[in-house]
Amino acid sequence: MKVLVIAGSLRTASFNRKLAKLAAAHLREKGHEVDELDLRQVEMPIYDGDLESASGLPDGAKAFRARIAAAQAIFLASPEYNNGVPGGMKNAIDWASRGADQPLKGKVIALGGASPGAYGTTRALSAWRMIFRLVEAFVIPPELALPLASKAFDEHGAFVEDRPKKQLGNLLDELVRVASALSSAS
Amino acid sequence: MKVLVIAGSLRTASFNRKLAKLAAAHLREKGHEVDELDLRQVEMPIYDGDLESASGLPDGAKAFRARIAAAQAIFLASPEYNNGVPGGMKNAIDWASRGADQPLKGKVIALGGASPGAYGTTRALSAWRMIFRLVEAFVIPPELALPLASKAFDEHGAFVEDRPKKQLGNLLDELVRVASALSSAS
Amino acid sequence: MKVLVIAGSLRTASFNRKLAKLAAAHLREKGHEVDELDLRQVEMPIYDGDLESASGLPDGAKAFRARIAAAQAIFLASPEYNNGVPGGMKNAIDWASRGADQPLKGKVIALGGASPGAYGTTRALSAWRMIFRLVEAFVIPPELALPLASKAFDEHGAFVEDRPKKQLGNLLDELVRVASALSSAS
Amino acid sequence: MKVLVIAGSLRTASFNRKLAKLAAAHLREKGHEVDELDLRQVEMPIYDGDLESASGLPDGAKAFRARIAAAQAIFLASPEYNNGVPGGMKNAIDWASRGADQPLKGKVIALGGASPGAYGTTRALSAWRMIFRLVEAFVIPPELALPLASKAFDEHGAFVEDRPKKQLGNLLDELVRVASALSSAS
Numbered sequence: 001m002k003v004l005v006i007a008g009s010l011r012t013a014s015f016n017r018k019l020a021k022l023a024a025a026h027l028r029e030k031g032h033e034v035d036e037l038d039l040r041q042v043e044m045p046i047y048d049g050d051l052e053s054a055s056g057l058p059d060g061a062k063a064f065r066a067r068i069a070a071a072q073a074i075f076l077a078s079p080e081y082n083n084g085v086p087g088g089m090k091n092a093i094d095w096a097s098r099g100a101d102q103p104l105k106g107k108v109i110a111l112g113g114a115s116p117g118a119y120g121t122t123r124a125l126s127a128w129r130m131i132f133r134l135v136e137a138f139v140i141p142p143e144l145a146l147p148l149a150s151k152a153f154d155e156h157g158a159f160v161e162d163r164p165k166k167q168l169g170n171l172l173d174e175l176v177r178v179a180s181a182l183s184s185a186s
Numbered sequence: 187m188k189v190l191v192i193a194g195s196l197r198t199a200s201f202n203r204k205l206a207k208l209a210a211a212h213l214r215e216k217g218h219e220v221d222e223l224d225l226r227q228v229e230m231p232i233y234d235g236d237l238e239s240a241s242g243l244p245d246g247a248k249a250f251r252a253r254i255a256a257a258q259a260i261f262l263a264s265p266e267y268n269n270g271v272p273g274g275m276k277n278a279i280d281w282a283s284r285g286a287d288q289p290l291k292g293k294v295i296a297l298g299g300a301s302p303g304a305y306g307t308t309r310a311l312s313a314w315r316m317i318f319r320l321v322e323a324f325v326i327p328p329e330l331a332l333p334l335a336s337k338a339f340d341e342h343g344a345f346v347e348d349r350p351k352k353q354l355g356n357l358l359d360e361l362v363r364v365a366s367a368l369s370s371a372s
Numbered sequence: 373m374k375v376l377v378i379a380g381s382l383r384t385a386s387f388n389r390k391l392a393k394l395a396a397a398h399l400r401e402k403g404h405e406v407d408e409l410d411l412r413q414v415e416m417p418i419y420d421g422d423l424e425s426a427s428g429l430p431d432g433a434k435a436f437r438a439r440i441a442a443a444q445a446i447f448l449a450s451p452e453y454n455n456g457v458p459g460g461m462k463n464a465i466d467w468a469s470r471g472a473d474q475p476l477k478g479k480v481i482a483l484g485g486a487s488p489g490a491y492g493t494t495r496a497l498s499a500w501r502m503i504f505r506l507v508e509a510f511v512i513p514p515e516l517a518l519p520l521a522s523k524a525f526d527e528h529g530a531f532v533e534d535r536p537k538k539q540l541g542n543l544l545d546e547l548v549r550v551a552s553a554l555s556s557a558s
Numbered sequence: 559m560k561v562l563v564i565a566g567s568l569r570t571a572s573f574n575r576k577l578a579k580l581a582a583a584h585l586r587e588k589g590h591e592v593d594e595l596d597l598r599q600v601e602m603p604i605y606d607g608d609l610e611s612a613s614g615l616p617d618g619a620k621a622f623r624a625r626i627a628a629a630q631a632i633f634l635a636s637p638e639y640n641n642g643v644p645g646g647m648k649n650a651i652d653w654a655s656r657g658a659d660q661p662l663k664g665k666v667i668a669l670g671g672a673s674p675g676a677y678g679t680t681r682a683l684s685a686w687r688m689i690f691r692l693v694e695a696f697v698i699p700p701e702l703a704l705p706l707a708s709k710a711f712d713e714h715g716a717f718v719e720d721r722p723k724k725q726l727g728n729l730l731d732e733l734v735r736v737a738s739a740l741s742s743a744s
Contacts, residue, residue, distance in 0.1 A: 009233035032219025039232075046204060046225075047267070049197035057679050081233070081280045083320035084271065088280075118705055126681065127270060127313055129500055129505065131216035134269035136513045138550075141505045147676055147705075149212035178510075181553045191577045208631055229581045304519055305491050307497065319687065324736075333490055333519075367739045368722075383607035411604075416598075419639070421569035453605070456685060457642065459649025460604035464644075466639045499642060499685055506641035542686075543616035557709035 001176055002033040004071035008078035008113075010039055015114035015149040018157045019077040019168075023112065026172050027075075037077055037105040039092060042067075047094040055183075061095035069103035073179035075172060078113045080124030085131065097135050104135040105178060108179035110171050112144040120147035140178050144171050187362055188219040192258035194264035194275040194299075201300035204343045205263040205354075209298065212358050221253055225278060233280040233348040247261040247281035254282060257287035258285075259365035260323075261358060264299045266310030271317065283321050287290055290321040296357050296363035306333035311339075326364050329355050373548055374405040376419075376443035378483075380450035380461040382411055387486035387521040390529045391540075392451040395484065398544050407439055411464060414439075420465040433467035439467060441475035443552035446509075447544060448484045452496030459501065469507050476507040480551035482543050484516040492519035512550050516543050559734055560591040562629035565609040566636035566671075571673035573707040574635040576715045577726075581633045584730050587743035593625055597650060600625075603651040619653035626654060627661035631737035632695075633730060636671045638682030642688065655693050660729065662693040666737035669728050670702040674730055698736050700729050 005027070007020035024034045044060030045051065049098025051058075057065070068074070079086055097104060111128055122145040132139050144167050146152055152160060159165040191213070192208035210220045230241055230246030231237065237244075243251070254260070265272055283290060297314055299307025308331040318325050330353050338346060345351040377399070380393035395405045423430075429437070440446070451458055466507065469476060473512030483500055485493025493516040504511050516539050518524055524532060531537040562729040563585070566576035582592045602618030603609065609616075615623070626632070637644055655662060667739025669686055690697050702725050704710055710718060719724045 005193075008718050009235070010232065010237075014235070043232075046196065046277065048274075049195070049200070049271065062578075075371075081276075081316050082283050084276060084317040085273075086233065086280065087236075087273050087275070087277025090267075090270060090276055091232065091271070094267045094273045097268050119703070120430075122677050123316065123680065123684065126502055127316070129501060130309065130313070131268050131270040133501065134514045138510075138513060140509045141510060143505075145677070178554065181556070182550065184553070268729060305494050305517070308491050308494065312495065312498075315691065316684055319701075322699045324696075325701060327696060328690045329691075331491070364740065365740070368736065372740070381607070382604065382609075386607070389588070413593050415604075418568065418601075418649065419644065420646075421567070421572070423568075453648075453652045454655050454689050456648060456689040457645075458605065459643075459652045460606075461644025461645070462639075462642060462648055463604065466644065469640050495688065501642045502681065502685070503642040517638070 001070045001179060002029050002035065004035045004037055004067055004074045006037045006074065006076045007156065008076055008086055010088065012090065014079065016077040016079050016155050018112050019112050021157055022159065023075045023172060024078065024170060026169050032176065034073060037067055039088065042092065044092065044095055047091055047169065051099060052098060053145060057095060057098065060062065064092055065096050065103050068107065073175050074107055074109045074185055075175060076109060076111055076128065078121060078124055078128060080113060080115055080121035083123050085124050085127045093131060098100035102135060104132065104137045107137045108175060108182060109137050109139045111139060112168065113154060114146040114149035116148065116150045118147050122147035138156065140174055142171050144168055187365060188221065188257045189213050190221045190223055190253055192223045192260065192262045194262055196211045196274065200265065201339065202263040202265050202287045204339050205298050205300050207343055208345065208354060209261045209263065209358060212355050218362065223253055223276065230281055231276065233277055233289060238284060238306060243281060243284065250278055251282050251289050254293065258369060259361050260293055261361060262295060262297055264297065264307060264310055264314060266299060266301055266307035269309050271313045272309050278318060282341055288321060289316065290323045290346065293323045294361060294368060295307060295323050296361035297325060298354065298357065300307065300332040300335035300338060302334065304337045306331035306332050324364065324368065326360055328357050332356055347354045373406065373445060373551060374378055374443045375399050376407045376409055376439055376446045378409045378446065380448055382460065385488040386451065387525065388449040388451050390525050393448045393482050394531065395544060398541050402532050407443060409439055411460065412495065414464065414530055416464065416467055419463055424470060429467060429470065436464055437468050437475050440479065444555055445547050446481045446493045446505060447547060448481060448483055448500065450483065450493060450496055450500060452485060452487055452493035453542065455495050457496050457499045465503060474507060474520055476509045477503065478548060479509045480554060481509050481511045482547035483511060484540065484543065486521035486524060488520065488522045490519050492517035510554065512546055513548060514543050516540055559591065559737060560665045561585050562593045562625055562632045564595045564632065566634055570709065572637065574637050576629055576711050577635040577670050577672050579715055580726060581635065581730060582715065584727050588594035591735065593629060597646065598744045600650065600651055601648065602685055605649055610656060614643065615653060615656060622650055623654050623661050630741055631733050632665055632667045633733060634669055634686065636665060636679060636682055636686060638671060641679055641681050643682050643685045651689060660693060660727060662690065663696045665695045666733060666740060667695050667697045668733035669697060669713065670726065672704040672707035672710060674706065674708045676705050678703035690711055693706055696740065698732055700732060701736065702729050
């Protein structure tokens, strides 16, 4: 199965890039094809309906849509900014959702997030669920919201403890199971 | 009182620009000073922690913060994109919230929104409440979520019906009442 | 397929009982077995951990769990009380979720709701999504939040307009499709 | 000032009863009058519109409303059940909100919660914010969501660490400040 893995933060040393890396590694170990998406690869302006009317989707949005369309499932590692989703990542979804053949429809998604604070992005992940529902993507029930992230990764980017490693593995295995079940049924 | 009125959409013909215009007019009639903010005036890149570390806040974010700081209260007319807040407007808040003296703290906010659909941005306004709470702004309980917006405004941008006009007026009067009460008490 | 249809309101003339009736009728027409659950049939006290420790689950909760367990999919027609889920229906879920073999795990759910107001229970349905996620149930992305419900049903309880009838039918067909796909894959 | 302190759980050994006790103690130390409400004192049936039509509000709901009406501010210590508000506590609010002179309107509220899990009731508190907004109560922005509660209290019910003690004190002082500012202004 082809899985798109997205790190929802631009910062190079972001905890969510680390989480995305570990997710990609687990999926590859299990024999899946992984497309690792860095938001810098699909740079796009702030969504503007006038711009869309004048010149259609910007190139970054087109590229983002194509990579979504090519995958059967998505893992998003999202930071939480101010109790909500990161504006930049949401902006990418806003562009991607425009047009009739929007590629998120029917896509199966698993959510993760890591934050230095106590609640581990749990509120951003809840906000993502509402958003992805509207574009008719299926977010699977479990998620990984990792608190106190500054102590969670070692210097090589691996998890210090076994528990999140197992949780991430289970989450991704369930993602693949659900995506596989839904695609074979449609 | 000085009130910052923000239209959360970039599109020129946006319903939320109309709503912001009507809010500004009501506030001026009541003798308040209004600063009408168009997001195009405070253009800024997607939030990026590396960029912030290297060169601090971009000029657009500085200008946005200054205009927030100069106001006693805020009215935000926000569209709803995909069941959530518009990524671009959220990105502006993400930048504005950076740094120790973030200007949203203690600010009193009223929320409105207009959409062509059935639910009138009510879910975006709920998401905004969670976000503004975290930056310690006070969002007042009432809000104006205007459904079926394509029939709500006449060709001069006025409300076709009396009801939303009264609701908007009441909402703004309550905004001023609360902002005034809280500022005199601090 | 066996589908549990729940009306989340106790009131006899509730719009959500009407919605549940119409859902049950559609499912039967499509050849499915339907269990129509009236919350009065599974009366239970307010959840109380001391009561649970002393005497386990009350009979109403046991009966509710058994009916959940016996179904492959669930349609819930929920009213919205004060911007959230009805306390009584939530109380039933709180009891049902207790214990190791909680029957909501893996269950596929579709959500509907009807209200006399402008927003049609959309905020209650969002709250239900967060709740069902935690008990590892799979709520499908589409939902039916029917505003202005006092004009939506005729004197026989049928929809006055075609549009909600089609929406409800599509929602239930999708429920069955997803439940069927996920059960055959596990 | 008279403050109503509510423990949102029925269980005798509940963490939220402990939190409510500590809140009451802080408020008394600061010279305020405290009404400590145990939900067992205001027992009421599940909300049922037919029951309301036939016999009005049950006695428990009337008593609950009277105690809300007599207070200037409220502190609610709420558990989180299944990612949401406890059904029983929500049921009490559903009854209290019925009728024209509903006593929550304009009331100032602070939210706290303690849970044994990692996220400390933060999602239940978000759900409460949406609910209290609709009844036009004013929930102050800060809140205390205390994770890992089984290690947070000593055998006398005091906080083991200083940090939550300070956070609770600050939260309650802010509650009083805001309630005082808003009441003197109206």
